Amino acid sequence: MAYVNFAELQGGPDGAIGVYGEAPTAHRTGFTALEWQVIALAERDTLSSLASPSRVTLALEAVFGLKRLNPELANPELETLRRVAVFAWHRGFALPQSQIDAFHDAGYSEEQLETLVGSIIAGRVAGKRKAFA
Secondary structure: OOOOOHHHHOOOOOOOOOHHHOOOHHHOOOOOHHHHHHHHHHHHOOHHHHOOOOHHHHHHHHHHOOOOOOOOOOOHHHHHHHHHHHHHHHHOOOOOHHHHHHHHHOOOOHHHHHHHHHHHHHHHHHHHHHHHO
């Protein structure tokens, strides 16, 4: 009789394969399509979009019915990804340690951070080349 170890298929003790055939979070190097969209949209966000609104801003929003242009994302992991991507678009590899720690706490790996910053740097260089062509 054949034996199938289903624990391996669900991210068992060896951690080689994750649920649905994905690598476990600690070994992921890429991002999902949704995550890449968040990274791409972060290019247009300013560093001020990362600051919490002041009490005056909140009061003005309430009185005049104003809405912030860049509200935080509902998913905390995606919001963390957006924040790191915004810093990377504006500062390259000079990311604040607090943002790197939050990125790892959200379940993203060091390899994913390298992929994120590397692809953003490549995008910035490609954008500059287009400007000079």
